Amino acid sequence: MIATACHLDEPVLVLNRAWMASRVVSVRRAFTLLFRSVAEVISVNQGRYDVFDIHSWLEIAQLQRQFEAGDHEWIRTASSLVAAPRIIRLTGCTRPPDHLVPLNRRNLFARDGNRCQYCGDKFPVSELSIDHVVPQSRGGGNTWTNLVCACVTCNSRKGSRTPQEAGINLVRPPVRPRTCPDRSVRLRRRHYEAWKVFLHEAYWTVELRD
Numbered sequence: 064m065i066a067t068a069c070h071l072d073e074p075v076l077v078l079n080r081a082w083m084a085s086r087v088v089s090v091r092r093a094f095t096l097l098f099r100s101v102a103e104v105i106s107v108n109q110g111r112y113d114v115f116d117i118h119s120w121l122e123i124a125q126l127q128r129q130f131e132a133g134d135h136e137w138i139r140t141a142s143s144l145v146a147a148p149r150i151i152r153l154t155g156c157t158r159p160p161d162h163l164v165p166l167n168r169r170n171l172f173a174r175d176g177n178r179c180q181y182c183g184d185k186f187p188v189s190e191l192s193i194d195h196v197v198p199q200s201r202g203g204g205n206t207w208t209n210l211v212c213a214c215v216t217c218n219s220r221k222g223s224r225t226p227q228e229a230g231i232n233l234v235r236p237p238v239r240p241r242t243c244p245d246r247s248v249r250l251r252r253r254h255y256e257a258w259k260v261f262l263h264e265a266y267w268t269v270e271l272r273d
């Protein structure tokens with residue numbers, strides 16, 4: 064499975080800083096961004112994200128070759144072999160706003176990076192819910208600034224109260240994201256399953272309405 068430079072043209076999903084899918088680039092281009100330190104590798108493993116800068120990604124290549132050789136496409140660098148990333152996230156500047164971002168579960172979860180906005184911990188999507196900061200029963204709407212990801216524990220602890228009444232704080236104020244995921248990408252290959260975290264499931268794209 065240790066292979067060659069032909070993988071340099073394989074597709075890599077690019078996320079913006081808000082963890083939303085923005086476009087697809089080649090492995091070659093991804094490495095350019097990584098070596099310029101304007102992007103990091105996102106490795107999705109059983110619903111968990113691991114983040115690597117280029118240096119740590121090069122470092123773990125040896126372990127990956129030992130234990131996961133068949134799970135990666137390998138790229139030869141000047142001195143060694145390194146796994147082709149499948150997802151990278153831009154850490155530098157983001158594009159200016161170009162259109163409104165649909166308010167849906169996927170984009171909310173992407174904005175919050177799958178972190179509960181009350182305890183700040185990261186969870187698998189199956190363990191996260193959408194919480195109205197100001198409860199609907201109190202006039203809170205389905206808006207970017209009133210919806211956040213919450214874990215089951217925090218959600219039930221908060222109940223139908225405001226954070227202030229429940230004595231808990233948001234880790235950061237919810238905002239409307241500035242860039243939108245690209246919906247035109249199609250998943251073709253088994254090992255791009257990881258992309259699904261960020262793309263395509265209808266559940267995540269249903270508009271949330273009042």
Ligand SMILES: [Zn+2]
Pocket residue numbers: 179180181182183184213214215216217218
């Ligand atoms: Zn929580």
